[in-house]
Amino acid sequence: MADDPSPTLDTLLQEGRSFPPPPDFAARANCRDPEVYARAEADPEAWWASWAEKLQWDRPWDTICKWTPPRARWFLGGRLNASVQCLDRHVEAGHGTRTAFLWEGEPGDTRRLSYEEMLRETCRIANALKELGIGRGDRVTLYMPMVPELAMTVLACARIGAIFSVVFAGFSAASLRDRIQDQEARLLVTADGCWRRGRVLDLKAVADEAVAECPSVEKVLVLRRGQGVETASAGSARDVAWEEIVPRQAPECPPESMEAEDPLFILYTSGTTGKPKGIWHCTGGYMTGVYATSQLVFDLKPEEDVFWCTADIGWITGHSYIVFGPMANGVTQVMYEGAPNHPGPDRFWEIVEKYGVTVFYTAPTAIRAFMKWGDEHPAGHDLSSLRLLGTVGEPINPEAWIWYHQHIGGGRCPIVDTWWQTETGGIMITPLPGLTETVPGSATLPFPGVGAAVVDEAGKEVETGGGYLVLTRPWPHMLRGIWGDPERYEATYWKRFPGRYFPGDGARRDERGRFWILGRVDDVMNVSGHRLSTMEIESALVDHPAVAEAAVIGVHHELKGQAPVGFVILRQGFEPGEELAQELIQHVGRLIGGLARPERILFTPELPKTRSGKIMRRLLRDIAEGRVLGDVTTLADPGVLDQLARMARERESEEA
Ligand code: WTA
Numbered sequence: 001m002a003d004d005p006s007p008t009l010d011t012l013l014q015e016g017r018s019f020p021p022p023p024d025f026a027a028r029a030n031c032r033d034p035e036v037y038a039r040a041e042a043d044p045e046a047w048w049a050s051w052a053e054k055l056q057w058d059r060p061w062d063t064i065c066k067w068t069p070p071r072a073r074w075f076l077g078g079r080l081n082a083s084v085q086c087l088d089r090h091v092e093a094g095h096g097t098r099t100a101f102l103w104e105g106e107p108g109d110t111r112r113l114s115y116e117e118m119l120r121e122t123c124r125i126a127n128a129l130k131e132l133g134i135g136r137g138d139r140v141t142l143y144m145p146m147v148p149e150l151a152m153t154v155l156a157c158a159r160i161g162a163i164f165s166v167v168f169a170g171f172s173a174a175s176l177r178d179r180i181q182d183q184e185a186r187l188l189v190t191a192d193g194c195w196r197r198g199r200v201l202d203l204k205a206v207a208d209e210a211v212a213e214c215p216s217v218e219k220v221l222v223l224r225r226g227q228g229v230e231t232a233s234a235g236s237a238r239d240v241a242w243e244e245i246v247p248r249q250a251p252e253c254p255p256e257s258m259e260a261e262d263p264l265f266i267l268y269t270s271g272t273t274g275k276p277k278g279i280w281h282c283t284g285g286y287m288t289g290v291y292a293t294s295q296l297v298f299d300l301k302p303e304e305d306v307f308w309c310t311a312d313i314g315w316i317t318g319h320s321y322i323v324f325g326p327m328a329n330g331v332t333q334v335m336y337e338g339a340p341n342h343p344g345p346d347r348f349w350e351i352v353e354k355y356g357v358t359v360f361y362t363a364p365t366a367i368r369a370f371m372k373w374g375d376e377h378p379a380g381h382d383l384s385s386l387r388l389l390g391t392v393g394e395p396i397n398p399e400a401w402i403w404y405h406q407h408i409g410g411g412r413c414p415i416v417d418t419w420w421q422t423e424t425g426g427i428m429i430t431p432l433p434g435l436t437e438t439v440p441g442s443a444t445l446p447f448p449g450v451g452a453a454v455v456d457e458a459g460k461e462v463e464t465g466g467g468y469l470v471l472t473r474p475w476p477h478m479l480r481g482i483w484g485d486p487e488r489y490e491a492t493y494w495k496r497f498p499g500r501y502f503p504g505d506g507a508r509r510d511e512r513g514r515f516w517i518l519g520r521v522d523d524v525m526n527v528s529g530h531r532l533s534t535m536e537i538e539s540a541l542v543d544h545p546a547v548a549e550a551a552v553i554g555v556h557h558e559l560k561g562q563a564p565v566g567f568v569i570l571r572q573g574f575e576p577g578e579e580l581a582q583e584l585i586q587h588v589g590r591l592i593g594g595l596a597r598p599e600r601i602l603f604t605p606e607l608p609k610t611r612s613g614k615i616m617r618r619l620l621r622d623i624a625e626g627r628v629l630g631d632v633t634t635l636a637d638p639g640v641l642d643q644l645a646r647m648a649r650e651r652e653s654e655e656a
Pocket of ligand 1 (some may be wrong): 267315316318390391393394395396417418419420421422423443503504505517518519520526529530531
């Protein structure tokens, strides 16, 4: 992009344009009333309660919010079931025949499922889970492809009060094992395989390897993905075939009446240590938040819209904006199993055209890839059904924003750049598409009722300028904790700026109060919109017999946003070389999953450390990105730097 800036793009960026909501969009938007911000701000609890009231409760709450920092509990005394919000409610209201999912498998196989069918299948699965001895409070791990059964199994767990935990199918056996062990799951639900770029991933074989070290797992329920998918797994007595237990169940299953604060799910995400955190969310507050944000941010109109969120259900985006938020709103959605460039680089646009997608939500990393693949791919399809676009997962560079606006949105669709995290459960900083003027690169304003600020090192609020992003008051869909580790919850999010939630991001506020998210300020990287911990990758490298010490940093990457680079000190007797570098990269892939594989390995005799022994990551980043070195006075042995910088240069000239 940098070498060949298209003149129009360049001009647009220089203009520093802002984009008011298009009048015809604003006129019909779910949220048209600018007073909404002031109203929510005046009484945030009443605001959130007004959304909770739109859900179907078995018993109303007595107290809206009990805030005993750093713990918040919402809708105390209230009881409800999450699956009822997503299924029964719509069927009972006479919308059972409305399409819930238009599913597209990677090889091109398709399915259309109505809300009625989703309810029946969910109940069958729920009954099967019960037959397998699963009940309220039990943990169930899901390691599945992007098929409708994944959404149904999530809802089936919610229906019987089991706590589900989805592990993205790209994670390794070791990662799956660690997560199952951490939550002591009794059941694993998996499949024989899934499609990825024309290849079948043998999920069952990976699951077998993981479960071999998981004594808590009593049964493994195995779905057949069909269409030429075949596992090499030998099978075991623990296995239960989906087709033997699910189809014969009754299609009704009474929902468990859950307390608002009962856990709904656990989802693991990377933190600053080597061990992923099991973030857990509750039932009432979470459902309230994802319901409200889906309706206002994506402007969902169940009668008309076809919503497509391209995330995998293995990430929080898929939990909140495929399963719970949009389904609670009763909207029709596209679900796609495969990669954006398989079989061709226009796959997404073909799907948008085929199903008449109206609201489209994806990640900046995907947008940058589309830009690189060429304008002709979206141009070759009719994208006129689109009326609103969204992004999530990482800061969006203005070039990508403008390209998205022009080439996908046809210059007419508002773009919502949504900032949030696994921990926040739902969108926190975002434009409201019918109200907010947008500027490329800014997530703009806190969602109504959300308190956000930028503070300096000392915690003092910065009105205009840069600093740390904090959230200043509780919200219903906030995480309730880290599974099995209450202290870590407090230490991670609430210690840095007491009384305020610290998400780990840097941010800037402009003169108009808009937020510009600058990215992580901790040892977490954002690779293609996926969170990775430097420590986790370092541990994986050090696990290899050749490695004595390793430091991993995230360096700027044109497509992925950031990419991991590993600096490695070898043990005696091992020689640096391309072959070993490749082996180490593969080793990380095997231990964590393909998404964590370092982009490059640089062998080094030493690592730059402060006098107190801390690795100077900032310096490593400067070296890897070829920048001039900053302040190095705290460095123990400055000679190390010359050597590292020289190596990085040599490396680059070799590649060039
Ligand atoms: C980053 C994904 C800039 C941020 C929903 C955050 C963003 C982390 C944005 C959470 C955005 C997410 N602009 N940065 N619009 N959205 N991030 O938990 O660093 O996978 O802390 O949740 O992604 O990643 P997570």
